[in-house]
Amino acid sequence: xxxxxxxxxxxxxxxxxxxxxxxxxxxxxxxxxxxxxxxxxxxxxxxxxxxxxxxxxxxxxxxxxxxxxxxxxxxxxxxxxxxxxxxxxxxxxxxxxxxxxxxxxxxxxxxxxxxxxxxxxxxxxxxxxxxxxxxxxxxxxxxxxxxxxxxxxxxxxxxxxxxxxxxxxxxxxxxxxxxxxxxxxxxxxxxxxxxxxxxxxxxxxxxxxxxxxxxxxxxxxxxxxxxxxxxxxxxxxxxxxxxxxxxxxxxxxxxxxxxxxxxxxxxxxxxxxxxxxxxxxxxxxxxxxxxxxxxxxxxxxxxxxxxxxxxxxxxxxxxxxxxxxxxxxxxxxxxxxxxx
Numbered sequence: 001x002x003x004x005x006x007x008x009x010x011x012x013x014x015x016x017x018x019x020x021x022x023x024x025x026x027x028x029x030x031x032x033x034x035x036x037x038x039x040x041x042x043x044x045x046x047x048x049x050x051x052x053x054x055x056x057x058x059x060x061x062x063x064x065x066x067x068x069x070x071x072x073x074x075x076x077x078x079x080x081x082x083x084x085x086x087x088x089x090x091x092x093x094x095x096x097x098x099x100x101x102x103x104x105x106x107x108x109x110x111x112x113x114x115x116x117x118x119x120x121x122x123x124x125x126x127x128x129x130x131x132x133x134x135x136x137x138x139x140x141x142x143x144x145x146x147x148x149x150x151x152x153x154x155x156x157x158x159x160x161x162x163x164x165x166x167x168x169x170x171x172x173x174x175x176x177x178x179x180x181x182x183x184x185x186x187x188x189x190x191x192x193x194x195x196x197x198x199x200x201x202x203x204x205x206x207x208x209x210x211x212x213x214x215x216x217x218x219x220x221x222x223x224x225x226x227x228x229x230x231x232x233x234x235x236x237x238x239x240x241x242x243x244x245x246x247x248x249x250x251x252x253x254x255x256x257x258x259x260x261x262x263x264x265x266x267x268x269x270x271x272x273x274x275x276x277x278x279x280x281x282x283x284x285x286x287x288x289x290x291x292x293x294x295x296x297x298x299x300x301x302x303x304x305x306x307x308x309x310x311x312x313x314x315x316x317x318x319x320x321x322x323x324x325x326x327x328x329x330x331x332x333x334x335x336x337x338x339x340x
Contacts, residue, residue, distance in 0.1 A: 046087070047083070049087045050082070050083050050084060050085065050086050050087040050088065051082075051083040051086075052087075053082070053086035053087045053090060054079060054081075054082025054083045054086035054087075055079070055082075057082060057086055057156065057159065058075070058078060058079060058082065058159070060159070060163050061075070061078075061159040061162050061163055062075065063166075064162050064163045064165070064166035064167075064244070065162065065166075065244065065248065067166050067169070067170065068165065068166050068169060068240065068241050068244050069241060070241060070244060070245055070248070073245060073248050073249075074252060075248065075251075075252065077251075077252045077253075077255035077256045078155060078159075078251055078252065078255055080255065081151070081152065081155060081255035082152065082155065084148075085148045085149070085151070085152045086152060088148060088149070089148075089149050089152045089153065089156075092149060147200055147201065150193075150196075150199075150200035151200055151201060151254075153193070154190070154193045154194070154197070154200065154254065155251055155254070155255060157186065157189045157190045157193055158190055158247050158248075158250065158251040158254075159251070160186045160189075161183070161186040161187050161189075161190050161243075161244075161247050162244045162247050162248060163186075164179070164182050164183040164186045164187075165183060165240045165241075165243055165244040165247075166240075166244070167179045167182065167183070168180055168183050168232070168240055169237050169240045169241075180232070183229075183232070184229070187225060187229055187243075190225065190247065191222045191225055191226070191274075194218045194221055194222050194225075194250070194262075195215075195218055195219065195222060195274075197214055197215075197218045197254065197259050197262075198210075198211040198212075198214035198215045198218065198259065199211075201214070201254070201257065201259045210259075210260060213260045214259040214260045216273065217259070217260050217261070217262060217268075218259075218262070219273035219274050220263075220268045220271050220273045221250060221262045221263050221268070222273075222274045223271045223272055223273055223274045224246065224263060224267065224268055224271050225243075225246065225247070225250075226274070227271070228242055228243040228246050229243060231243075246263070249262075249263060250262045250263060284317055287317075288313045288316070288317035289313050289317070291313070292312070292313035
């Protein structure tokens with residue numbers, strides 16, 4: 001087996017180019033935001049927009065709590081947290097969606113033109129394909145890495161789970177199975193996010209000794225949510241109200257920055273913490289993609305096929321470790337953020 005050093009060098013150049021492109025995009029956005037926050041008229045409009053977006057996001061949740069008979073629950077921390085970042089979250093997702101749409105549109109146009117002219121267009125060259133396969137995931141990672149975005153996305157997922165509780169409570173017999181599955185999906189997103197709360201919260205710094213306490217507490221909180229979910233089939237609407245109230249308490253505590261006391265200690269007494277395997281799952285996806293890419297280079301596969309092989313391996317690995325329903329739920333979560 002002959003190692004294709006030239007192909008390996010091309011892949012390396014594309015990886016470096018993708019990282020540079022993602023870095024330039026992120027730095028440009030942050031520079032524009034930094035300048036805007038120092039111009040008072042722009043800052044005032046920005047704050048008003050964030051507050052308006054937050055209120056629009058909160059409206060269905062407030063209505064769901066009222067219908068569940070929980071209208072007296074305090075949710076002011078939700079509002080205060082959203083007023084700072086709600087618009088920013090939507091803006092970054094809109095920018096990401098525009099970039100992905102523009103890239104896919106260019107790819108489709110290049111395929112059509114290649115078929116018409118019988119000449120491979122520049123966008124379909126191996127280097128361009130690899131660059132797109134690297135830069136777009138990096139931009140996605142940069143957006144998710146932002147603590148402000150990750151924090152508000154957790155609040156959005158909690159709100160979606162509360163709304164799912166109300167949807168189950170008001171559903172008729174023929175629709176109950178569908179609403180119950182939706183409740184499972186939304187709660188699953190909340191549980192996965194809570195297991196990373198020590199990394200996404202603005203109130204916990206990187207390397208802080210409080211991270212371990214927050215991580216251990218989150219494992220107990222997730223176990224408590226699972227126990228509350230299990231009661232839905234047994235106690236019906238009463239369990240749905242209890243689950244929604246539990247989620248609201250968790251959201252309020254998180255919004256207030258109390259990541260190590262999301263729920264009172266007496267509420268968690270006797271609860272067995274869940275095992276956190278998110279890091280191992282993510283590592284399995286990354287290793288599968290990198291292994292497939294390396295295998296394509298070693299086997300000397302046709303140009304561009306190695307990138308497709310790596311993407312397919314990452315997709316299959318993600319479906320294997322997270323499950324197909326989790327992947328669909330994640331996509332639905334992102335689309336719901338864009339629609340609001």
